[in-house]
Amino acid sequence: MAIHKYQAFVKVAEMGSITKAAEAMGYTQSAVSRMVADLEDEWNLNLLRRSRGGLALSSDGLMLLPYIKDLCSHYEALQEQANSLKGLETGFIRIGSCSSFSTQCLPSILKNFEQRYPRIVFQLQNMEYSEAEEALCAGEIDCGFISAPYSPELDVTVLLRDKMLAVLPPNHPLADAPYYPLKRFSEERIIKLTDEANNEVSKVFAQLNSMLDTPVTAYCDVNDDYSIMAMVESGLGVAVLSELVTGRMPFDIRLKELDPPQYRDVAIAVKKGRRPSPATEKFIQIVLEYFHLQ
Template identity: 40%
Template sequence: MGSPAMSIQKYLAFIKTVEYGSLTKAAEALGYTQSGISHMMNDLEAEWGIALLERKRSGVRITSDGLKILPHLQNVCHAHQKLLTEIEELHGLNSGLIRVGTFSSVATHWLPNMIKSFQKDYPNIEFELLLGDYTEIESWIIQGRVDCGFLTFPFNPDLESVFLERDRLLVILPEHHPLAERESFPLGALAEEPFMLLEKGGRGEIAEILKMHHIVPNVRFTTWDDYAIMAMVENGLGISILPELILKRNPYRIVQKELEVPAYREIGLAIKDSKTASLAVKRFLQYLQYRHRD
């Protein structure tokens, strides 16, 4: 029958294959080869004498027998994760890995100090950072590829979230722009200049703000790369709006101005389920909440 640990891996492989409808996608999510997942499914079917999956060119589909088995396997995997968490808590935080999904401004300006401070208390905890846009980070959390991730509100309602900070959105201009001396930037002027639009994974808080104020910008360039936008603005190709966090320590010759109606993005941390999170992840969440509380 094989070891209990191997059985759990096969159960999880089956659950993920059903979830994705694809052996290849399940393999990618779990870090196996496609043939490895296929062997696990064959082993389960041979061991139990039932067909769990219908294999087609377009992917795989769960059989009626598989549907009856699925909730029991989900319960077993959930109980196993709880067991591992309990054992981890009994051992204390002598080791552990925290996988964090993050976007560029948080990775550059928040996380280095956060991790440095956290590791003073927990020096043996390791971090793995995955850099992506909002949509990618959200999907990584749901798929279990990361333990938690930084996102902007509103969050997916299926995720648990912790509010951390409001980040101002500022207009950036070339140094010698006619409005560079103004105390704040007039909303109407946003529609009069070539505009560089920042969008991260289809979730564009800047586009939403423009829409809210009924402003139709003259968009010349769209990207998720904050630094590409700064370079273009510095070279006089247009203006843009960027989060204040990414503008800290920027090397470009640009001017930052608050909008005449101040605008913000709200940054938080999301997690799939805090109850089943490892002790290391729970401690990190507590640390972030304490660090950012008013």
């Protein structure tokens, strides 16, 4: 089977550009164009729409894309199973992870994984937890790190309970206090992560608002963790971030546990209904060992 032309079409669809798809796959632009054109000729369909605004899938291309993705995914699983039967520790894994987990946990996990299985290649895609869940359900990644609530389409193993913390400037009145009362936010200027960037922070404030007669509102919404910590350091307000996010941070800020405590559960997940590839199973095993779950 000439699987490469199907893989090329999927990559073009994902990146919206033949040039970018060619760079990602290590092919020339003309080679990728030829592969997509071969598919169009084979089926007598136009899969792409080309205009001054760029490249997009045609209606036929949109309809066929899920089936072609599924074909590529099954082909990769077939190759890995065949390699496994031959005793070869080869394979390819697509991992979805948010930047905080990638920074705090994944380097040690991947180092251990590489030492055991040096011939397995991985692709790490940084994305928010909700984006990782969507990518898993769509079959765009093989495993991902997500937070609750979890989709019923996924098999989930909880790895850790990540504390949500109050982030305070160094001269804050509660900078030396043992904890930060949740209701105290009603007296503060709040710098808040946008809902799209982190829905766990929104849950904290939703619980706070359920305790108050007048809901609190944010002084400003920001979609970047480091920008928030820099603003807090400058005394512009206070914030809520997770313990994972605030690890290894270069800012002069104070971190306080909330009262009552607030958490988010972080899990590793795969899509239900299909056994993960041997390489993905090996990776999950390393992850569980890292968190002492196996």
